[in-house]
Amino acid sequence: xxxxxxxxxxxxxxxxxxxxxxxxxxxxxxxxxxxxxxxxxxxxxxxxxxxxxxxxxxxxxxxxxxxxxxxxxxxxxxxxxxxxxxxxxxxxxxxxxxxxxxxxxxxxxxxxxxxxxxxxxxxxxxxxxxxxxxxxxxxxxxxxxxxxxxxxxxxxxxxxxxxxxxxxxxxxxxxxxxxxxxxxxxxxxxxxxxxxxxxxxxxxxxxxxxxxxxxxxxxxxxxxxxxxxxxxxxxxxxxxxxxxxxxxxxxxxxxxxxxxxxxxxxxxxxxxxxxxxxxxxxxxxxxxxxxxxxxxxxxxxxxxxxxxxxxxxxxxxxxxxxxxxxxxxxxxxxxxxxxxxxxxxxxxxxxxxxxxxxxxxxxxxxxxxxxxxxxxxxxxxxxxxxxxxxxxxxxxxxxxxxxxxxxxxxxxxxxxxxxxxxxxxxxxxxxxxxxxxxxxxxxxxxxxxxxxxxxxxxxxxxxxxxxxxxxxxxxxxxxxxxxxxxxxxxxxxxxxxxx
Numbered sequence: 001x002x003x004x005x006x007x008x009x010x011x012x013x014x015x016x017x018x019x020x021x022x023x024x025x026x027x028x029x030x031x032x033x034x035x036x037x038x039x040x041x042x043x044x045x046x047x048x049x050x051x052x053x054x055x056x057x058x059x060x061x062x063x064x065x066x067x068x069x070x071x072x073x074x075x076x077x078x079x080x081x082x083x084x085x086x087x088x089x090x091x092x093x094x095x096x097x098x099x100x101x102x103x104x105x106x107x108x109x110x111x112x113x114x115x116x117x118x119x120x121x122x123x124x125x126x127x128x129x130x131x132x133x134x135x136x137x138x139x140x141x142x143x144x145x146x147x148x149x150x151x152x153x154x155x156x157x158x159x160x161x162x163x164x165x166x167x168x169x170x171x172x173x174x175x176x177x178x179x180x181x182x183x184x185x186x187x188x189x190x191x192x193x194x195x196x197x198x199x200x201x202x203x204x205x206x207x208x209x210x211x212x213x214x215x216x217x218x219x220x221x222x223x224x225x226x227x228x229x230x231x232x233x234x235x236x237x238x239x240x241x242x243x244x245x246x247x248x249x250x251x252x253x254x255x256x257x258x259x260x261x262x263x264x265x266x267x268x269x270x271x272x273x274x275x276x277x278x279x280x281x282x283x284x285x286x287x288x289x290x291x292x293x294x295x296x297x298x299x300x301x302x303x304x305x306x307x308x309x310x311x312x313x314x315x316x317x318x319x320x321x322x323x324x325x326x327x328x329x330x331x332x333x334x335x336x337x338x339x340x341x342x343x344x345x346x347x348x349x350x351x352x353x354x355x356x357x358x359x360x361x362x363x364x365x366x367x368x369x370x371x372x373x374x375x376x377x378x379x380x381x382x383x384x385x386x387x388x389x390x391x392x393x394x395x396x397x398x399x400x401x402x403x404x405x406x407x408x409x410x411x412x413x414x415x416x417x418x419x420x421x422x423x424x425x426x427x428x429x430x431x432x433x434x435x436x437x438x439x440x441x442x443x444x445x446x447x448x449x450x451x452x453x454x455x456x457x458x459x460x461x462x463x464x465x466x467x468x469x470x471x472x473x474x475x476x477x478x479x480x481x482x483x484x485x486x487x488x489x490x491x492x493x494x495x496x497x498x499x
Contacts, residue, residue: 058095062128062185062218064088064102065147065167065316068109074123074207075164087122090147092130100215108211123207125316126185126218127169142309143180146170152315169314171321173306173330179392181226184319185218203319222440223314223321226250227281227391227401250444251281251336253360253405254380258452267374272411274376274449275338277362279383281391281445282333284400284431297398298433305331310394321395321439329399332391336383338362354384362408369412369421376407380446395439401432405447 066088067074093102109120131144152166171182185206192200206216227250255266255274265271284295286303294302305328312323336354338361355361359374359381366372393399406427414420432445469485 061092061094061130062126063130064091064126066124068122071119121208124216128183128220142172142174145172167316172309172311174309182223183220184223185220225393225437225441227393227443251383252380253376253383253447255376255378255451256448266377269370270412273372274407274409275362276356276360276407277338278406279336280404283331284402295400297400298435303400305329329397393437395437397437399434403430
């Protein structure tokens, strides 16, 4: 049904960090609690193509939980006295130039009874984007579905770590809707390089803060992971000489010729052009359609999929996200075509998720070879024309992803009549097995199309000297009589006697 794809390097996984957009807040009322924020990119419930940069965060805001523990540290109070969110509970913080604002305003506790200014403690924890699960009009069946409080270890990797009351953001993955990103606000990150080969990140939170004129500043990191979608910074795989609508979107394609330097380059009007009509990327089936055998992950274990939406929890104190049950993959499928409205009846999908970049896509009508776009070349370029719906991946899982790409290879040849080019359509298939998915990570896939030039070779068989049959006119009558054809290693000719 499908050919095997020649992926010279089937998938190159590129990791990209969060965007570093920062804003600072000048606080007029020095006694009021104020906030600052730093954000990466994500998508939100506002729509699958929304790009949650800092501007989007300012609009949607983030949620804050805060606990006042008097003179006790949060860790001690949470364990011994049952401290709770009696200072802020899911407080929405948004941006009104030039400040981050919220209502009602809360104020820092002042020293009392001779205490020093650092005796009264408030601890703050944040998530983004802000959600109000109690809102009657909200779709709360997926994404951030609510909040809970429970006893949990401070360090989930250390079973002997003390337990305290923690706040959790409840989250649910959807099988059939664009999944919402989830971000966690922390104070600072440090990198432990004791082992240079394995640096370890440590995060601190805004706990045990005392009266200050400074803002409570949050840095937000992604708690999930995504495949494709945009990232911050320069469009690494976009050709600036081409369509300015390019974004660095995580799904990349290039050609790999068997010849190191093709006789005539890719993308040239007298060379070869490779255009793409459709790409389908999705989770691999549990049972392979060709072999009939279970599909296994990178560790050789059979993959499984949730039969229903799966849920997990973000611990606002530790920043850890865990699934409620056994880790399972989510099924997904994304179709990228050369036509947004997909009027070409050759395609099965009537509503593609995204459009192929103008530089790569097969035109609806081919008028001439020169009119074709540049197409796929030996330089990697982005597949999407704009931000597609990124695929949210579940941390801790090891997904298997199938990619099918349909493309056309054309080579200019003025000897081919009025058409003047050869044309070969192809559909190829690749399967990628990921290692364990990490939070706060964006995975890119580089598809390297194996394009082999047609080669010729020739040889000439040598003349052979072998047994020959020749006519010897033994009775000299000028005709071939029985027995007059003789085998000889020399070429002889029977001539009439009179010559």
